[in-house]
Amino acid sequence: MFFQTLGGIMSEYPFAEVEKKVQEKWENKNVFAMSQNPRNKYYVLEMFAYPSGDLHVGHLRNYVIVDLLARYYSQRGFDVLHPVGWDAFGLPAEEAAIKNKIHPRKWTEANIEKSRKTLKSIGIGYDWETEILTCDPEYYKWTQWIFLKLLEKGLAYQDTSLVNWCIKCQTVLANEQVENGKCWRCGSEVTKRELKQWFFRITQYAQDLLDDLEKLKEGWPEPVITAQKNWIGRSEGAEIDFSVMGKDAKLTVFTTRPDTLWGVTFAAIAPEHRLIGEIISDSDRKKEVEEYIKKSVMKTEIQRLSTVEEKTGVYSGVDLKHPLTGENVPLYICDYVLSSYGTGTVMGVPAHDARDFDFAKKYGLKMKEVIKPRQNTDNKESLEEAFTDYGILTNSGEFSGMNSEEAIPMIIEFLKKEKIGRGKVNFKLHDWLVSRQRYWGAPIPVVHCPSCGVVPVPEKDLPVILPDNVEDYMPKGKSVLAAVDSYINVSCPECGGPALRDPDTLDTFVDSSWYQLRYPDAKNSEKLIDSAKAESWLPIDKYIGGIEHATGHLIYFRFITKFLHRLGVIPCGEPAQRLFNQGMVCGSDGSVMSKSKGNGVEAGEFVGNYGADVCRVTTLFLAPPGRDAIWSEQGVAGAKRFLDRVWRLGEKYTAGVSNGKAGESDEKKLRRTMNLTIKKVTEDIENWGFNTAIASMMEFVNELVPFEDSSSYIFREAYETLLLLLAPFAPHIAEYLWEKAGKNEFVLKSGWPQYDPETVISESEEIGVQVNGKLRAVLRLPFDVTEDEAFSQAAESQNVKQYIEGREIKKRIFVPHRMISFVVKA
RNA sequence: GCCGGGAUGGCGAAAUCGGUAUACGCAGCGGACUUAAAAUCCGCCGGUUUAAACCUUGUGGGUUCGAUUCCCACUCCCGGCACCA
Numbered sequence: 001m002f003f004q005t006l007g008g009i010m011s012e013y014p015f016a017e018v019e020k021k022v023q024e025k026w027e028n029k030n031v032f033a034m035s036q037n038p039r040n041k042y043y044v045l046e047m048f049a050y051p052s053g054d055l056h057v058g059h060l061r062n063y064v065i066v067d068l069l070a071r072y073y074s075q076r077g078f079d080v081l082h083p084v085g086w087d088a089f090g091l092p093a094e095e096a097a098i099k100n101k102i103h104p105r106k107w108t109e110a111n112i113e114k115s116r117k118t119l120k121s122i123g124i125g126y127d128w129e130t131e132i133l134t135c136d137p138e139y140y141k142w143t144q145w146i147f148l149k150l151l152e153k154g155l156a157y158q159d160t161s162l163v164n165w166c167i168k169c170q171t172v173l174a175n176e177q178v179e180n181g182k183c184w185r186c187g188s189e190v191t192k193r194e195l196k197q198w199f200f201r202i203t204q205y206a207q208d209l210l211d212d213l214e215k216l217k218e219g220w221p222e223p224v225i226t227a228q229k230n231w232i233g234r235s236e237g238a239e240i241d242f243s244v245m246g247k248d249a250k251l252t253v254f255t256t257r258p259d260t261l262w263g264v265t266f267a268a269i270a271p272e273h274r275l276i277g278e279i280i281s282d283s284d285r286k287k288e289v290e291e292y293i294k295k296s297v298m299k300t301e302i303q304r305l306s307t308v309e310e311k312t313g314v315y316s317g318v319d320l321k322h323p324l325t326g327e328n329v330p331l332y333i334c335d336y337v338l339s340s341y342g343t344g345t346v347m348g349v350p351a352h353d354a355r356d357f358d359f360a361k362k363y364g365l366k367m368k369e370v371i372k373p374r375q376n377t378d379n380k381e382s383l384e385e386a387f388t389d390y391g392i393l394t395n396s397g398e399f400s401g402m403n404s405e406e407a408i409p410m411i412i413e414f415l416k417k418e419k420i421g422r423g424k425v426n427f428k429l430h431d432w433l434v435s436r437q438r439y440w441g442a443p444i445p446v447v448h449c450p451s452c453g454v455v456p457v458p459e460k461d462l463p464v465i466l467p468d469n470v471e472d473y474m475p476k477g478k479s480v481l482a483a484v485d486s487y488i489n490v491s492c493p494e495c496g497g498p499a500l501r502d503p504d505t506l507d508t509f510v511d512s513s514w515y516q517l518r519y520p521d522a523k524n525s526e527k528l529i530d531s532a533k534a535e536s537w538l539p540i541d542k543y544i545g546g547i548e549h550a551t552g553h554l555i556y557f558r559f560i561t562k563f564l565h566r567l568g569v570i571p572c573g574e575p576a577q578r579l580f581n582q583g584m585v586c587g588s589d590g591s592v593m594s595k596s597k598g599n600g601v602e603a604g605e606f607v608g609n610y611g612a613d614v615c616r617v618t619t620l621f622l623a624p625p626g627r628d629a630i631w632s633e634q635g636v637a638g639a640k641r642f643l644d645r646v647w648r649l650g651e652k653y654t655a656g657v658s659n660g661k662a663g664e665s666d667e668k669k670l671r672r673t674m675n676l677t678i679k680k681v682t683e684d685i686e687n688w689g690f691n692t693a694i695a696s697m698m699e700f701v702n703e704l705v706p707f708e709d710s711s712s713y714i715f716r717e718a719y720e721t722l723l724l725l726l727a728p729f730a731p732h733i734a735e736y737l738w739e740k741a742g743k744n745e746f747v748l749k750s751g752w753p754q755y756d757p758e759t760v761i762s763e764s765e766e767i768g769v770q771v772n773g774k775l776r777a778v779l780r781l782p783f784d785v786t787e788d789e790a791f792s793q794a795a796e797s798q799n800v801k802q803y804i805e806g807r808e809i810k811k812r813i814f815v816p817h818r819m820i821s822f823v824v825k826a
Numbered sequence: 827g828c829c830g831g832g833a834u835g836g837c838g839a840a841a842u843c844g845g846u847a848u849a850c851g852c853a854g855c856g857g858a859c860u861u862a863a864a865a866u867c868c869g870c871c872g873g874u875u876u877a878a879a880c881c882u883u884g885u886g887g888g889u890u891c892g893a894u895u896c897c898c899a900c901u902c903c904c905g906g907c908a909c910c911a
Contacts, residue, residue: 010867226829230907231907233910235911255911337909340910341910550906622839628905634852691851692849695839695840695850699849818846823892
C-alpha cells in the first residue's frame, strides 16, 4: 500500500514500483498504438537518431519534449502518431567492427536494444509496432527503390569528382570527417583524389526548394529558413564568352555584375578547370603553370580553411580577348577561383571587386574604373579599395551614364544579341554526392555490364541485400564490397552476361531523407506507403530537432519529399509543417554533452536513481526548450520535492479528511487558481514554455497543500485537474494517481481541462501608483473600479499625497488592472 | 568578414501589442517538529539602509508620464557559413 503514512514519516513518491507498474499497464493495453483510421491526426516526430548506445540526458531532452506533445495532443482528442526508428547505417558501426572485430550489424542491434530499454524506462509513449531500422532490408528496399526512380528520371548520375582521400586509411572521407585538413580518425593529411561517384541532381530542385521556403515561413524557425536560403545561394547574372587569343577556343565566365564588363583587366581560372590543359598546351609558361596547379590542388583543403587574405596565382602565358573592346586580357590560374561554382572562370575587375582588387594589387595589374559612386564624386588619384556598390557607369561605351540597375538587363540583352553572352542564374547548392566506398550502408542497386553499361537492378529484384559474410572491413582503396566475390559478381539483368554490382553504398543522409514517410505504413511490403495512409497521416505536424541539421538533413529531406510528391507517391510537397529547434544540453564544462567528451550524464543511470518522472520534470524545468542549457543536478531536488508533494496530495485526497471547514473565500481562491493554472499550462504548452507551465503547476500545488478541507468538492476537482495537467509532464505518477482516484480510463484518454473565464476574475487586485514614472504606492482596488474612483483613491493614498500635493497635475493615466500614473509639474 | 542567437539576484530562470522587474525552483539564513539528524512545515532572501529614500535587467545615448521590452551606437559570449565572382 502506497497510501499509508507510516509512523509520521512523510511519504515520498515510490517511483520504482509505480513507474514499473504503470509502464506494464501501458504496454499490456497497447495505449500508444496508432489509429488505423484517424479522423483528427497529429503526427509528431523527433529527428532520427543514430544508435550510439547509451543515451545521455542531453538526448533525453528531445525525447521528453516530443513525448510531452504527443501526450498533450492525445488528451486533446487527436489521433497521435508518435513513432520511433533508428538511423542505423553509418561509419561508427564499421569503426567498431574494425576495432573490436564485431559485426556492424551485431554492434548496431546491441546498441539499439540498449537505447530501446532506456527509452522505455523513461516511459516515452511510442507505438513500437511502427519502429523502423534503416539497415533492415525491408526498409532499404525502398531506399533503393527511390534511387532507381531518381535514376529513371535522370536525377541520379555518375560523374568523376575530386573527393577527400585519406592516404593512411585508404578511404574517402565526407567533408564533415575532415577536420582542419586532417583525417578525423588518424590525423594524417587529407588529399584530393578523382573518383567516379554517384550524384543526385538536387540542383534541379534548387528553385523549388528556395520558392517553397515561403510556405514554411510560418511554421519553421527563421534561422533555418535563412540558412537554407544562403545555402541554396541563388544569384542572378550573366555568362560572358571570352575567346582565347591565337586559338579556336573560348572561356566563359559568370558574373553578377555585367555592368562592370568594361572594367575587366584580367581573367582568372580555377586550377582544377578541365580546359586548362588544352589552353596552355603551347604556352611558354606551361611548366610554371603545371607546378602551380599541382601545388594548389594538393593543398586545397588546408588553404580553404586558412587563407582569406593571401591570393595567389600564376600567369598562364595566354591572353583572352575582351569581347567588347578587343583588348588583351591576361589569363591567370588562381586558387581563389572555385572550380565548383559558376563556370570555374571569372573576369577580373579590380576597381569593383574586393578580391580582384587584392589580386591585382599584388601582381601589379591594371585597374580600370567604370562605376562611379552616385554621391560625392571626389576623384581620387589612386584607388584605396574597390568600389563594389551599384553606381553610374562610365567609360562603358554607349552604356556610360546609366545606373547599374538599368544597365545590367540592357547589357545582358546586348550580349545575347551579339551572341557573346546570356543571362544566367547560378546556385551555390551542389549536386548531392551519395556514394560511399563503405560497407555499412544501403547497396546501390545498379549493375555494371561490359556490354550494356550501367543497368539498374529490376524493381522485382529489390532489395539488393548487403552481404553479411565479410571478414575484413578495412577499406583498401575501394569499397569493401568489391572484394566480396559472391556479392560483386552477378549476371547482367539485360543480357545475362557476366557483370559486376556497384561496390558502393549510399550516404546515410539518403536513408534519413524519406523515413518520415514510412512510419504510417511501416510494414507494407508492396509499396513505400499506401496512398490512403499517406493521405491521412502526412505531412508531419511537428518536427523537433537541432539546428545543426539546417542545411544537411533538412535540405535532403525536403528534396526527396518533393521528388516523391512529383512522382505521385505522396500528397504533400513539404515534409513537415512545423519545425522546432530544441537547444543543446551542455555538460558541466559548458561544452555540448557527448560521449566522446566524457561529459555526459548517462540517462539510464539517472532514471534508475531518481525515476522517470523526476528526470522528465528536471529536464523540462531546466530551461525553455529552445535555449541551450547546462546540465546540473541542482534542479533534481526541486523536481523531486514537487512530485513528492503531489504524491502526498494523493494521500490527502484518498483520506478525504476535513481538518476544519474551508472558508468560502478560500474555495473561491482555489477555484480561481485552478482555472488560471489550466489557462497558463495550456498556453505555455502551445508556446513551448514547458518550464513556466511547470512553475504554474508548482504554484497550484503550493496552494493545494495547505488547503484545509480535502473532502470538499473544490479540492477534489482541483486535484483531479492537476493530474490531467501534469500527465504530459510526469505521466507515471499522474496515471497511477488517476487510477487511485477511481478513474477507469487512462489519463491519456481522459481529456484536457477547459478553463472558465468567469472564475479567473478576482474581486480586487493590486494596482501600482506612479508619480512621474516612479512607483509610490500599491493599492488594492475592486476589479471593476472606475477610472475616476481609481484616481481619487490613489490621490488620497498617504505616500502619493506627499508627491502630488500642491503641484499642478499635468496628466493622469489609468491602465485598467495595471497602473495608475500621475504626471506633475516639478 | 557575413549571418543568426544570447547577456536579468549567489545559481537555473520569469515578466516583452512599454505599465508594480526578479514568478517558479536551487542554494543560503531563521524558526517549528525531533533526544538528535534527515524528511516535512512556516518565514526571510538584488544592493546601500532603522525607516523613508536612492540604486539595479552587459555598456553609453535617445524616445516616453513610464523602457528588461522600442530606436541608435558599442562590448562580451555562443553557434553557423566562410574567397559563391
